[in-house]
Amino acid sequence: MTEDALPAGEMKYSFKAHVQAHGFAGDLIISSTTINDLVKSIKLLERGGIQPTTATSHPTGSAPVCPIHQRPMKPSRKPGSFYCSAKVGDDYCKEKARA
Numbered sequence: 001m002t003e004d005a006l007p008a009g010e011m012k013y014s015f016k017a018h019v020q021a022h023g024f025a026g027d028l029i030i031s032s033t034t035i036n037d038l039v040k041s042i043k044l045l046e047r048g049g050i051q052p053t054t055a056t057s058h059p060t061g062s063a064p065v066c067p068i069h070q071r072p073m074k075p076s077r078k079p080g081s082f083y084c085s086a087k088v089g090d091d092y093c094k095e096k097a098r099a
């Protein structure tokens with residue numbers, strides 16, 4: 001990236017995370033004007049004992065990961081089996097796995 005590609009105006013970055021700290025859980029929003037400061041702030045959280053909560057969107061248990069797309073597979077309608085929701089051309093990925 002060249003210097004010309006950088007935006008001239010002041011940028012603002014916000015980072016929202018669901019965290020837990022000392023028995024409390026809640027949303028945390030970090031705002032920063034530079035990516036560098038944002039990353040530094042996130043790193044400081046760990047030192048303050050603030051940890052991200054595990055994402056709730058994931059299904060219980062560990063879903064297998066597609067070896068082609070390196071993404072977690074989704075549970076299929078058949079219990080105990082998973083499919084990859086990535087698209088390959090007009091079709092879905094053919095990878096399937098059993099739990």
Ligand SMILES: [Zn+2]
Pocket residue numbers: 066067068069070084085086093094095
């Ligand atoms: Zn796949």
